[in-house]
Amino acid sequence: MKRRLTLIAALLIAGSSAYAATPPANADHKLPPGIAWQQGDVTAAFAQARATGKPLFLYWGAVWCPPCNQVKATIFNQQAFIDRTRQFIPVYLDGDQPGAQKLGAQYKVRGYPTMILFKPDGTEITRLPGEVDFERYLNTLEMALGNARPVKQTLAAALKGSKLGSDDWKLLADYSWDTDQAQLIAEDKLPATLLKLAQSVPASEGPTAARLQLKALAAAANAEKAPPIDKAAALLALNKVLADPKQSRANFDVLVNYAGEIIELLTASGTPEQATLLASWNKSLQSLAGDASLSANDKLGAVTAQVALARLLSPKGNLPEPLLSEVKKRVAQADAGTTNGYERQAVINTAAYTLSSAGLLDDSDKLLNAELKRSHSPYYFMLSLASNAKKRGDKATAVDWYEKAYNASEGPATRLQWGVSYVSGLVELAPQDEVRIEKAATSILTEVAGTKNAFYERNRRSLEKLVGKIHAWNKDQAHQASVKRVLTQLEGICGKLPGKDPQKAVCHGLLKPAKA
Incomplete structure (x- = not known):
């Protein structure tokens, strides 16, 4: 599926916090205190789980990741x-830890954050949703802890038409389908599967059926090929949710993150049906934006969604002045009211994206530049500054920000990802700068050569993107000598990998397009 509407903004209910603007770092990673995390050694943690008979809770994240920081600020500090962590073995696996990407491939985790509950024997119970509020998250966790049957088996039973209990249906509705990685169902079959589940829920489980229906629509809207949908029935169910404040609040994550996509899926531009749906959706979003029970990031996400709906009517033009004023006001409130350093990483990300989407690029830049001095991971926001410069058509400034972000980034997986973003920016915005592009690609590969397990999971995907960008840049054979030097460097890295190392085949696979 595509990235969620607010890019990397997780949606969780905020709780009280005593942390300063910049959170304290523990020995290795920035985590709130109070939880006895096992860090990095998943094998030892599973041994402990088997010895104690306790389930294992795996949290996969990154220091810079906005939704990860939101989880830290609004779940892990509650x-x-x-108290619940005493019932399981909590494990924190940071994507930049040694061997983390290899473990990521083993446990099929890619997107940050991914949270999985395992049985002591390593059987996966469920993947927990990082975009819901704390109450829903905790309820899902408790149901999973009390459920002897993994969600994979529950799904199979549901699809066969077997009778399920209320908690079974809720676990399916609140499963983290966004981070499933085809563990339960192939991605291309997800929308149809969710639609079938929604139609199979007993009438007594109305709210659960509505949530599954919304998630099915979100999946369909982001699929390369959407399954057949009864649009009239879907609109009827959707309007019932929008007309019910309680239901809208219960499903705020879907309504906020997929507003524009679902409307485009179900209605045609300029039709009365779309106008009616837009009005209902905007009314719901306005209520959510002022809902005191939601976190600053959640409320701001509702404003982001309002901007997205306005963009359906005005893709590139100026938005209505009342909406722009509302955006500025809500962003200012969130900025002033968010003092938790973890939460700010999410809030400022959402705020800057909202301003940028509304066409308020100068306001977005001002907010981001100020945050560079406060954030524990300022290199993340440098990419947003690059994006803003790109929108203005200021190619030189955009490329400079990509370079600054790469130079400031920390951690092997992060540096690889940021380096590839830099090369991608160069190829798109300054393709004539052969020296700079080759230098950047060479720098990335030099670090890869010194990185253990550099060809797993997110690293592998970053390297695939790097090679793809280099080939696209050279499609007219105008940079043949430069590309050959880069690929020769990569080939040298492949050659030094042990013959039985699975990474060797992956590395050589990256070279196949060049030889072809």
């Missing part, structure tokens, strides 16, 4: 969650 006493109710901290």
Whole structure:
């Protein structure tokens, strides 16, 4: 599926926090205190789980990741969650830790954050949703802890028409389908599967059926090929949710993150049906934007969605002045009211994206530049500054920000990802600068050569993108000598890998397009 509407903005309910603007770092990674995390050694943690008979909770994240920081600020710091951690072995696996990407491939985790509950024997129970509020998250966790049957088996039973309990249906509705990685169902079959589940839920489970229906629509809207949908029935169900404040609040994550996509899926531009749906959706979003029970990031996400709906009517033009004023006001409130350093990483990300989407690029830049001095991972926001410069058509400034972000980034997986973003920016915005492009690609590969397990999971995907960009840049054979030097460097890295190392085949696979 495509990235969610607010890019990397997780949606979780905020709780009280005593942290300063910049959160304290523990020995290796920035994590709130109070939880006895096992860090990095998943094998030892599973051994402990088997010895104690406790489930294992795996959290896969990154220091810079906005939704990861939101989880830290609004779930991991809640006493109710901290108390529950005594029931399982909590493991924190940071994507930049040694061997993390290899473990990521083993446990099929890619997107940050991914949270999985395992049985002591390593059987996966469920993947927990990082975009819901704390109450829903905790309820899902408790149901999973009390459920002896993995969600994979529950799904199989549901699809066969077997009778399920209320908690079974809720676990399916609140499963983290966005981070499933085809563990339960192939991605191309997800929309149809969710639609079938929604139609199979007993009438007594109305709210659960509505949530599955919304998630099915979101999946369909982001699929390369959407399955057949009864649009009239879908609109009827959707309008019932939008007309019910309680239902809208319960499903705010879907309504906020997929507003524009679902409307485009179900209605045609300029039709009365679309106008009616836009009005209902905007009314719901306005209510959510002022809902005191939601976190600053959640409320701001509702404003982001309002901008997205306005863009359906005005893709490139100026938005209505009242909406622009509302955006500025809500962003200012979120900025001033968010002092938790973890939460700010999410809030400022959403705020800057909202301003940029509304066409308020100068306001977005001002907010981002100020945050560079406060954030524990300022290199993340440098990419947003690059994006803003690109929107203005200021190619030189955009490329400079991509370079600054790469130079400031930390951690092997992160540096690889940021380096590839830099090369991608150069190829798109300054393709004539052969020296700079080759230098950047060479720098990335030099670091890869010194990185253990550099060809797994997110690293592998970053390297695939790097090679793809280099070939696209050279499609007219105008940079043949430069590309040959880069690929020769990569070939040298492949050659030094042990013959039985699975990474060797992956590395050589990256070279096949060149030889072809």
